[in-house]
Structure formats: C-alpha cells, structure tokens
Amino acid sequence: MNTSAVEQRIAAGLEIGGGNRPWRRDFEQFDAVDHNAETGLHYTLGNARQLPYSDETFPYVYSSNLLEHFRIGETVRILTEWARVVRVGGTLEIIVPDALGILHSYFCGEISWDECTSRIRGTEDVLNQHHAAFTLVEFPAIIACVPTLRLAYCRACAEGCGINARAVRVAGS
Amino acid sequence: MIELYWGIDWPSPEAPSIGPIGVRGLEIGGGPYARRLNCRQFDAIDWSKETGLSYDIGDARELPYEDESFEYVFVSNLLEHFSQDETILVLAEWTRVLVHGGVLELVVPDALEILRTHFRGVDSWPHCEERLRGTRDYPGNEHHNAFTLAEFPAVVASVPDLLLHRCESCHAGCGVYALLERR
Numbered sequence: 608m609n610t611s612a613v614e615q616r617i618a619a620g621l622e623i624g625g626g627n628r629p630w631r632r633d634f635e636q637f638d639a640v641d642h643n644a645e646t647g648l649h650y651t652l653g654n655a656r657q658l659p660y661s662d663e664t665f666p667y668v669y670s671s672n673l674l675e676h677f678r679i680g681e682t683v684r685i686l687t688e689w690a691r692v693v694r695v696g697g698t699l700e701i702i703v704p705d706a707l708g709i710l711h712s713y714f715c716g717e718i719s720w721d722e723c724t725s726r727i728r729g730t731e732d733v734l735n736q737h738h739a740a741f742t743l744v745e746f747p748a749i750i751a752c753v754p755t756l757r758l759a760y761c762r763a764c765a766e767g768c769g770i771n772a773r774a775v776r777v778a779g780s
Numbered sequence: 781m782i783e784l785y786w787g788i789d790w791p792s793p794e795a796p797s798i799g800p801i802g803v804r805g806l807e808i809g810g811g812p813y814a815r816r817l818n819c820r821q822f823d824a825i826d827w828s829k830e831t832g833l834s835y836d837i838g839d840a841r842e843l844p845y846e847d848e849s850f851e852y853v854f855v856s857n858l859l860e861h862f863s864q865d866e867t868i869l870v871l872a873e874w875t876r877v878l879v880h881g882g883v884l885e886l887v888v889p890d891a892l893e894i895l896r897t898h899f900r901g902v903d904s905w906p907h908c909e910e911r912l913r914g915t916r917d918y919p920g921n922e923h924h925n926a927f928t929l930a931e932f933p934a935v936v937a938s939v940p941d942l943l944l945h946r947c948e949s950c951h952a953g954c955g956v957y958a959l960l961e962r963r
Contacts, residue, residue: 679896706895710912710926711864720913727895728905740895745930 621665623655623689624673631669640734656685663694663776671702676729679739683752690755693776699756701772706740708767726768746770755779793887793950793957794856800883803851808840808874809858816854824920841870848879856887857955861914863924871939878962884942886958891926893953911954932956 616635625634627642636642636650637658643650653659655673668689677685686701693699706727713723729737741749743763750758756774764771799805799816807819812830814821821827821835822843828835838844840858853874862870878884889911898908914922927935933947936958943961950957 679899707891707926707928707931710891714864714924714926724909738899740892740899742892742928742930744928744934745892748930 617664618666620667620669621660621692623658623668623670624676625671630671634667634669635665656681656688658688658692660692662691663697664692666694666697667700668693668698669700672704674701674703675737675739675741676735677738682739682749686750686753687755690753690774690776695776695778697776698759699774699776701770701774702764703741703746703770703772704737705743705763705765705768705770707742707744708763708769712766712768741770743770746772750774793885794955799854800852804849805852805854806845806850806877808843808853808855809861810854810856813856815856816852819852819854820850825918841866841873843873843877845877847876848882849877851879851882852885853878853882854885857889859886859888860923860925860927861920867925867935868938871936871942875939875942875962880962882962884958884960884962886936886956886960887950888927888932888956888958889923890929890949890951890954890956892928892930893949897954927956929956932958936960 616633620631620634621637622629622631622634623637625636626638627645629636629646629648632648636648638650638652639654641650641652651659670689674682674685690699704726709723709726712718713720727740729735747758747761750756750772755777757777759773759775761770761772796815799818805816805819806822807814807816808822810821811823812827814831814833821833823835823837824839826835826837836844855874859867874884891912894908894911897903898905912926916922929949933944936942936944941963943963944958945961946959948957
C-alpha cells in the first residue's frame with residue numbers, strides 16, 4: 608500500500624461500516640468485516656467502538672445504517688468516538704432507519720409487515736441485527752448529548768424511512 | 781378548563797377510576813377495559829355483558845351526540861386504530877362534542893418505547909408486534925397508525941381549537957398521555 612494513496616483517502620474522509628456497498632470508494636473504509644473481495648477496496652478492520660485513528664484525523668466522517676446495530680445505551684458513546692476522529696470544523700454525517708417512518712410506510716400499505724420488521728430489526732443474520740431504534744423528531748436530542756458535536760441538520764431521507772443527520776465537530780470543553 | 785390533574789383524581793391516566801365527579805363525561809372505545817366508570821360509554825361493540833356498563837354503539841368517526849355535550853372525554857388506545865389520514869378528522873370530531881374549556885384525555889401506544897423495550901430484551905418480538913399492530917383478535921382490533929412521545933404534540937397541534945397542556949409518558953414508558961383542552 609503506498610503512503611500517498613493512504614494519505615489521499617484520509618484527506619477525502621472516512622466511511623464506517625460501509626460493508627460491501629460503500630458510499631464513497633475514495634474514502635478510507637473501516638469495517639468489522641473485510642469486503643475487499645466484493646469491492647476491490649482496502650478495508651481497515653476493527654471495532655467501531657474504538658477506531659484505530661488519532662484525534663481529528665478526517666475532514667469528513669460518514670456512517671450509514673450502522674449506529675442502530677449498537678445498543679441504545681452505547682449510542683452517545685459511539686457518536687463521541689466517531690466525532691473524536693473528525694477535525695474541528697469538519698463534518699460527521701449519520702444515516703439511520705427512522706422506526707416511525709417505517710411503521711407509517713407499513714400502515715399506509717407501502718411495505719409488508721415482513722419488510723417493516725426487517726427494516727426495524729435488521730435481518731435475522733446474527734451479525735446484522737439491530738439493537739436500537741430512532742425517530743426523526745427525537746434524533747437531534749441524541750446528537751445534543753455529544754459535547755463535541757453541533758447539529759447542522761436532521762432530515763428525512765429514503766422516502767421517509769431514514770434519518771440523515773449532519774453535525775459539525777466542535778472543540779471539547 | 782375543568783380541574784383534572786390525575787395526580788389528584790386517580791393514580792395514573794391508565795388506572796380504572798370513577799372519573800371526574802360532577803361533569804358530563806364520555807369514554808370512547810373503552811371496550812371491555814372501560815376506565816372511567818361514571819362516564820357515558822361509547823364503542824363500536826357492545827361490551828355490556830363483560831362490564832355490566834351500558835354502551836352507546838356506533839362509529840367513533842361520527843359520534844351521535846350534539847356539539848358541546850360533554851365537559852370531559854377520555855379515549856385510551858383507540859386513535860391508533862384509525863389511519864394517518866383520518867387522525868385529524870377523528871380528533872376534531874371528539875373535540876366537537878366537548879364544551880369550550882372541556883378536557884380531552886388521550887392515551888396512545890408509544891411505538892419508539894415499545895421497540896426500545898424489545899431491544900433491551902425486556903419484551904419479546906411477538907408481544908412487541910402485538911403492541912405495534914394491535915392484537916387483531918376480533919374485527920377492528922388492529923392498528924393503522926403509530927405515534928411516539930416526541931412527535932405527538934405535532935399531531936395534535938394540527939387540530940383546530942385543541943390546546944395541549946401535557947404530553948408525557950405513561951404505561952411504564954410504553955404509552956403517550958396527552959391532556960388537551962377545547963379552546
């Protein structure tokens with residue numbers, strides 16, 4: 608791995624838990640599982656509760672549909688850890704399922720109960736289960752519990768079934 | 781607004797009680813678990829055999845009462861049985877039969893807390909599913925909408941002439957309790 612390629616990735620940003628469908632191929636990829644064979648990308652492997660990067664390494668950190676795999680009691684601690692590796696003034700962008708939006712889609716007849724269930728609980732595969740649920744209206748209160756983040760916006764995505772929150776990294780007190 | 785702090789009148793909004801004394805009260809959709817015993821009971825199904833109470837039977841979207849017939853209306857675990865499109869109309873109809881200054885007490889399941897109870901390992905998924913979708917043990921006993929504590933104030937804010945006084949958690953966290961007044 609040549610050093611300048613690593614530096615280029617770090618300068619672009621970090622994607623946590625992108626799995627075999629990473630959003631940005633130019634980002635540093637961090638995951639619990641190596642998806643190199645499917646994607647041809649290099650993955651740094653580890654536990655997303657403890658990232659192997661120094662404080663303020665990245666201008667931008669992105670994580671989609673990962674936070675709900677941790678227990679609600681861990682949510683704030685994990686967001687604090689992800690914020691740690693964002694440079695002050697940089698951005699942390701999070702996407703999680705919106706449990707209420709998903710239920711409304713079911714009640715409106717747009718998705719089946721099985722689909723609703725797997726979106727809320729994750730697939731039955733043990734590694735892929737969810738352990739927390741969020742809704743659009745209360746998610747900002749969770750971000751507000753992280754002293755090193757200031758919420759820029761929190762809006763609906765994925766046709767009302769997802770939450771897209773963007774927060775700016777601020778200096779810790 | 782009539783005096784109705786459940787901390788004084790009854791131990792919790794969900795606990796069975798006589799209900800407020802000296803006012804005309806209505807409970808809608810109490811079913812076999814009617815909770816405000818001195819209130820007139822309105823339901824889609826006649827539960828008089830189970831409860832010994834007398835029920836007015838009909839559709840809660842169109843109550844057979846004149847405008848401003850009651851000082852107090854109590855509705856627990858019924859609003860989620862109507863679709864999202866109907867919610868505001870149904871609430872407006874329940875408001876219609878209240879006098880100005882009259883009180884509407886609502887209880888609905890809190891979908892987010894029900895899910896969190898499941899994720900904490902306290903509640904099995906089949907039971908959680910029942911609380912989200914309804915028990916579906918007889919026709920009509922299924923849900924068509926879901927609410928959470930955080931967004932419920934925005935739901936009731938769309939109903940004209942209805943003022944929210946309290947919105948808090950009840951039912952060991954798995955319910956939303958709202959105390960509203962007809963302006």
